[in-house]
Every structure is written in structure tokens, then in C-alpha cells.
Amino acid sequence: MNKKSILRQAAAYPHIVWAILFIIAPLIFVAYYAFTDKEGNFTFSNIASLAEASYLEVFLRSVCFAFLATVICLVIAYPVAYFISRTSPKAQRILIMLITLPQWLNFLIRTYSWMALLEDNGIINSFLGLIGIEPIHMINTPFAVILGMVYNFLPYMIIPLHSVMSKIDPRLYEAAADLGCNPIKTMFKVVFPLSRSGIISGITMVFVPSISTFYISQKLGGGNFDLIGDTIERQFQTAYNYNLGAAMSFVLMILIIISMAIMNKYSDEDGGVIV
């Protein structure tokens, strides 16, 4: 029996070897580059240089942008997910399909087409011009970047929320109604606590890509304010400063782990999200 089970678990060995080679080893390299200089000597200077006010601001800005994008996604997605979950199974299937459909097109090109919409003489402003409203400057502003984030990651919020809500026993709604809850109260008192795990995974799935994006800020922000992703990307693709780039990635990774840990702590009662 024992021999057999060892034999059986051997099926996982290729994956374990793969994971060591291509998941663990690369992360060791990130740490290695983060703590060495160009000649390969051990140093703290890369990490220390991130403590400069301007880098701190880059981090703060990224966190703020990602935070706002996440909150907005949650606020927009919650009623949508709730509404979808209350429709018939067939309608649910089609609506969810429609939510995921845009994701099949590459996000780069979808973001690019937002540029055409938001430009000073873009489609939205020309439309506003037609109905006699002064053009609004939107592109290259924090607003545009956050909009890009919300747009790209909104489905990541709707889907987990919906998949939790669709599993809520409809009898609970009846029970709540019987006990005198109006629909809004039901939403807050019944649905909200029950969908907590969906909220948590939605938040993670929006926050993590938002904080590390570089494409959206490049295109919709015009490269005028760096986010963490931009700074990292520049170190690797243009400035050729791997050590600083690795240090930033290292810190970003730590940042994410910490925020995941906090999230986990909050969701402990409900069984926790993935980590």
C-alpha cells in the first residue's frame, strides 16, 4: 500500500521539479538581484534607495490608484452581480457570458480604443461638442488611468461576486422578507454577509493587477506619473538597471503578500481566500 501510494504521488513529481525550477528559482533570482549591485556584491543600497521620497510616492500613488479602482469596481459590480444572480438560470448564463466576452479581446487593444474615446478631440468630446458642452480634458489624467483599471478589471469583480450570490439559497430571501426586511435591507443584512468571500476574492483579483499595471498608465496616463509597474518596466526594458528593478519587484511582492495576509485575517471567519 505504502509503496503504491508513493508510486502514485510520483505523478506530481514532474510538476514539483517544474515548480522548483521555474517558480522558486526565479524568485530567488529576484531576491539576488535586489540585494546585489552591478558587480554582484551584496548591498542594501537598491532597497535603501527606494526609501527616497520620490520612490515612496510612486508606491503610495500606485496603492492609491489600485485602491480607488478596487473600490469603484466593487461599488459598480455589486448591484450588477446581485441583479444577475436574481434572474433565471438561462439569463444568468447569457449575462455572465456577455460579461466575459470583452475579455476575449486583447486588453491592450481595448485600452487603446479608450484612448480614441478620451482624447481631447476624441469621440466623447466630439459628441459633447455636438450637444454644446465644452470639451473635458480626460486623457493623461489620474481619472483616465483609474477608468482604464476599472474597465479592464471589472469582470474580475463581477464574476466572483456573482458565483457566490448565485449559490445563496433563495429561501433566505423569502425568510428575510417574511421577517420584515425590505429588498435593500435584505441586500445589506443577508446578501452582503453571505457574499463576503466573493468580495474578498474580487478585491484581490482587481487590486493585484491594478497595482502592478504599466500598460494602462502608459497609454491613458501619458507617462506623466509613474506607477510601480512603469518604474519596474523601465528598469528592465530601457534603463538596463536590473538591480533596482528587482528591488522594486521584491518590495511589490512583499507589499502584496502583506495585503493578502490582512485580507486573509479579515476573512478568517469565512474560511479564507486562497493563499
Next chain:
Amino acid sequence: MKKGIASKIYTGLVFAFLYLPILVLVLFSFNSSDSTAVFEEFSLKWYKELFTDGATLNALKNTLVLAILSSVISTVIGTAAAYGISKMQNKHLKNATMSVTQIPMINPEIVTGISMMLLFVFVGTLVNSSSSLGFGTVLIAHITFNLPYVILLVLPKFKEMDKHLPEAARDLGCTPLQSFFKVELPQIMPGIVAGFIMAFTLSLDDFVISYFTTGSGFETLPIRIYSMTKKRVTPDMYALSTLIFVTILVLLLLSNLVSDDKNKKEKSKKSSKLTKILLGSSFGLIGIITIIVLCVSAGTKTLTLNVYNWGEYISDGGEGSYNVNKEFEEYYEKLHYDKTGEEVDVVVNYTTYASNEDLYAKLKSGAGGYDVIIPSDYMLEKLKKEELIQPLGKVNDIKEVIPNIKHLNSQFSEMFVYPNSDGELELYGAMYTYGVIGIVYNKNMLLPEDLEKIENGELGWELFYEKEYLEKYKGQILQFNNSRDAAGTAMYYLGYDVNTATKEQWEEAFKLLQEQKPYVQSYVMDEIYNKMEGAQAAIAAYYAGDCLAMIENSVDENGETFLGFFYPTKGSGEDKIYETNIFADAMCIPTGSENKELALEYINFMLSEDAAVANAEYIYYSSPYDHVKDNFDYKIYTGLYEYIYKTDENGELILDENDEPIHVLDKDGNKLYEATEDGGDYAVIYYSEFENSLKEMFAKYAYKDLDTAENAKISTSQLNTYWEGLKIDSASFGNDVYIICAVILGAIIVFFVYSFIKKRRQRRFYWNNTAEPKKAPANNAPDADAMSETMTIAILKAQGREKEQNVESKKSPTKKAISKTLPITRTNKALKVTLPKDYFKRK
């Protein structure tokens, strides 16, 4: 009822938001012009163009091959791994495996990407390979990030499976293999299919990880789109997206309809049949593509030439122009056949970069494997010093290797020639073009008084750096997005020599850039095309040839261009000083090239009259080759027709009574060609001004590399540090975002504190009245591991406990009680993974 309508409208709005950009995309794919902002009239032009755009189709093929290979491999490894993990007895090993598996899901993509890149670069230097990055590395990266999804989708299936089934099968006489294929496999199939599709779509859509791990010539569709969005996205990409979108839409609708029909007829067989269809079609697809790939690769010998060039720096066949790469492929195939009688398939793998620094970073990262690159003069010197490029040949016999180089204007014969260790002279780069840096401006957006100043030559870099002009054109100025050129323009304004400036002078330049920053609309490289042609910015500094291309592209309905270009100068005649730098780009062969002979052949082809003229006409840079400048078509195209004079049979100019040369005239005595208001005029000045003194110009105005130049006082990395300081500084950035963030955060904290206090009170009250339902069923769970524990709880609760607890919750419907009663919250533990399975299964 009223509420129903409100929520419908709301959901409709959200859908409108999601589909708005797609609508734009679809609409503009039918636009007759190449503008992605103004719709002219309906046309199918871009759909036709798409099927002649070899690079895009090639990228599409790469993407599909990559997605299929990576998803198949990760499905196989992942399914085996899920089986192994489900059989693991050692809990620690199991937990460790699971945690490591999830790392790529949690880590931001950019971190996964760069971590793998660092590994590959390290391994590359270890085995001293010049081309460590490429298809292989992207494939490994894709498998790595696909694996966790496959495992987490398949694993639950193994857990759900009744343990006794395989035993029963064995009892009934199955061999273990038979029992696996006949009993176990069908049970886990939905998980495998979901995993496969998930992996496939993830791989198809991935940009960030491929971006960091790809090397020479391997371009996936997202990477191609990325490099396109830097310059301008040709609407054929929109056309392709539209096609993809429609295909997916139809497929999804069909599968929905199919499953609906089945639903009515035979509910139980539905999933297995659908599974079979999906599986069958996906394996069919894999088969077909593999066969195609094999056929293509096995049929004839394939020679691949990896060319890495600036964006829009070659005549690419767009809009009926000469397709240099395609012509070369045909030319060489014929040449090879004539020489050897052997058929060969030549593929030019053409990829682009946006700046010399990007090229350098790519070569340094070990993404070698390039055969031809086109760096600028200073970068060539740096690459030569670091031995990243190899000599094209000895100067004495270069004409045998690259016959067409004989057309190079004699002024340039000494450029890019370096002695080797034996003192022999070697040529490192075949000159491609030369140009200057100048200012491109929008005539409609600049104030008349400033336009006049420009025309009188009274305005130079002041336009870019003086407060007066900055205030006037705030938010309409574009600056270079690279340290070297941006700082360079500041240095010219300050009047310092870029090659000998002191550290303090450079710091002064960066201080100037810092002051300029709040007025700058954005820092751009190739993006400048869109911005200037779309009249989104008034002034920008850029390279001459590109500026001329923009001017050519921005002609209004009257045939007039709204853009203008000049380069700042001071003085006139003998004392004229150019406040800019002159640069030359040259074709080089990197050290790691595996196909030097073919590369030389390509360079020679680029210098042949047809190709060289086509390139010069397409890219608008000045050509250093006599046969281009003397080409009749080219003269007309650029406006150099002014130089088409009457000559006698000896080639001597025939002069009129004022000793002026006589233009070639038609029989009515009119000039043959009329001047047009496009780049042509400029080209005339360009050539006439630089033509005879280029050698001196280069000596005087070349902007050397800071690391290799003798007199440079700072290094490139120092320059980059300054630049880094400029880029991350956010003087122009208001505090609004922070304030909003703080307010929301405050509100959330207040809410949590409030609900916490409220909960505490309720709990105390609740505690006194009833005992809380505990997580008792965990002990009764037949399987001790976490996943099935939650499953069991769910099942148990769903069956029996639910009733009793519902009663409980009716008694005291507090938040706490309800959240404790419901099993669902726990079963959704692995929600992040279960969600794709959910929506794929549905279809």
C-alpha cells in the same frame, strides 16, 4: 416593478461601459482612412489589408501555436500533478506543493515575468549562449503560469470522485490502466477540459509575461499590438480583433443554444456530450495546426533572418508601397536556387524597438539571435566596444561582400570603420540614413506671432524651455521619452556641448527638464505619430525623418498640411551654428548571429536601388547613397526635382543667360513638376544644406555616447539616474487622488469599527440567549483533508442541518446567525479558481 426597471437600466449602463470601446473598435475597422479617431466612410479595405499583413498573420500563428503547446503540456503535467497531490499522504509535502503552486496566481504578472527573465538571462550567460530568450523561454513561462490553474481545476475532481469506483472496476476485472482510462478519466474529464480551456485562453491573452521573456523574432499577437500601439495601430489590427470577437461571440452563442437544447432532451448526458464535443474539436484543432506547422517546416529548408529595427523604419508594403522584406525573401530564394539548385524558404522575422536604449537592453539581456539590427552612430560605437556586434568585413574587400555599398557617398567612407588587433580596417555598419533632431509643430495650434518667428528663424529651443512659451502651450508639449535626447535638447537650449559638458551642466539641464515637466503633455517616443497627426499636441521634439512622415500624413482636405518642422540654428552663412545633433543609423550584424551570410545578403539587398529608394521614400530620412539621390522617382517624390536640370551629352549643366542652370521643362515651357506643400520642400533644404559638408557636420554635431566618448564627464548610468529622478517626480500631479483615497479609507474604517462594536453588542446579547452553532461536522468528515471537508460540510448541511438552522435563523435573524448557518461561504474557499470552471462548464 419600478425597482426592476431601475436595476435593468443600471445593468444596461454597465454593459454599455464594457462594450463601448469594442464598439469603437468594430466601427473603425470599417473606416476607409487609417485614422482611428475620425470616421470617413465605410470600407472593407482593412480586412483585405489584414490578409496581406504577413507580420500580423505570423504573430497570430505564433500566438496559436504557443497557446496550444503550452495548454497541452500544462494540462498533461497539471493533471498528473493533481492526481499525485490527491494521493499524497504527507500533509506537509502536500501543503508545501499547494502553496508553491499558487505563487504564480498571486504574484503580479510583472513580477513573474521579470523573475523568469532573470533566470533565463542567468542561464543564458552561464552556458554562454547569445540567444537565451525566444520561443522556448516564452513557452516555459506560459506553462508555468498555466499549471496552477489546471491543477486547481482538476484537483477537486479527484477529490469528488468516489474512492470505491476504481476498486469496483478492479473487482470487475479491470487492469489498473483500464480502470484509470475507463472509470477515473471520464470522472475527471470536465476538470481537465476546463483546465485546458482556461490555460488556452490565458496563454492566448497573455502580454506581460511574454513581453519580458521573449527574445529575437518571436512575436505574439499581444506583443505585436503593444509595439503597434506605440506608434499607430493600423486598423487591420481592429479588423482582426473584430473577426476574433465575432468568432468567439458566435461560438459562445452556439454552445449556449446547444446546451439549451440538450437541457430539454437529456439533462444527464449533457455535460459528457458537450465535453466530448469540446474535447474532440480542441484535439482536432491541435492536430490540424501541428500538421500545418510540420508541413511548413518539413517541406523545404527554412532560413530565418531575424531583423530588429526601429518602428516604421522600412518600406513595409503598406498602402501599395514596396515590401522590402517580402521582395528580399523572393530574391534570395531565387538566388539560392540559381546558385545551388536547392529550394529554400526564407523568412524575414521582423520586429521593432522604440529607442536605441531598448535595443541595448534587449541585446544585453541575452535576447540575441538577431541577424540584422539598425542602431544609431553612438549606440553602434557602444555595441562595438562591448563586442555585441561583429565586423561586416574588411574595408579592403567589403565591396565583394556587400557590392551595393559602392554607392555610398564618399564623404561617409570612413564612418563606422575601426581597426582590428592586426591594424586592418574593418567596417562595422553599413550606413542606412542620417538625420537631425528638430521641432515639429502644429500650424493651427501655434499663435500667429510665434509662427512668424519660426518662419523668420528667430525661434529655437526657447519654444520648448522658456516660461513665456511654456505658459502659452501648457499641456500641448511633447517631450522625448528617453534620457539622452530629452537632456540633449535642454543642453542645446542652454548652449552646452553635449560631448564635453560637466556634471553641473548636465544637472542644470535636468533642472530645466524638471521645470518643464508640469507643462509637458506627455513623454513619448513612437506615440508622437498619433498625437501630432491627431492634432492633440502643438509642439514636439523628434527626429527629422519621422517628423516629415508625420507632415506627409497630416494633410487636410485642401491638400495642405497642418504640421511644420524646423531645426534650431543660429547665425547664417559661414557662422551658422546648428543647435541640434546630427545622427546616422547603420545596419549591423550582432555577434550572436547564426546566419551572417544571409544577413550580409539582406544588407546588400537593402542597398540595392529599388529597395533603397523605396525605403528612403517611405521613411523620409536622408539617404547617404548616391544612387538614391540621383534616382528620378526619388527626386520627384521629395521635391528634389528642382535639381533636375538640363545637361548636355557630357553630363555638363547647360546654363541660361544669367549663368543659372536650366530646369527640365515640358514642351510648353513649364516646369515639369509643381512644388507641393509637403515634406518635399524640406527635403530640398535638407540635402542642399548638408550635402557637401556632412563630414564636417558629423565631426562637429554628432552626439557621442557618454560611456565611450573621451571627454564625457558623466556616464550613461549617471544620466539614467537623473532621468529616473525626473520621471518618478510628480510635480504635475495634484493631491486630489490622495485626498479621495484617504476619505474613502476613513469611511471604510469607521464602518468597520461601527459594525465591530455593533457585532460585539449583539454577540453578547446572543451569547446569553443561545449557544452558537459550532463547526461540529468537521469531525465527522470521512476525509480529513481540507477540500473535501468543506465539501462534506456543504453536503451535510444541504441535506439535513440546513432545515434546523433555518429555523434557528428565523428565531434570531441577526447577521451573525445567518452567516454561520450558511455552508456556501465555506465552500467558496477556492473561489478564485472555481469561477472559470463555473462559467466554462455552463457553456
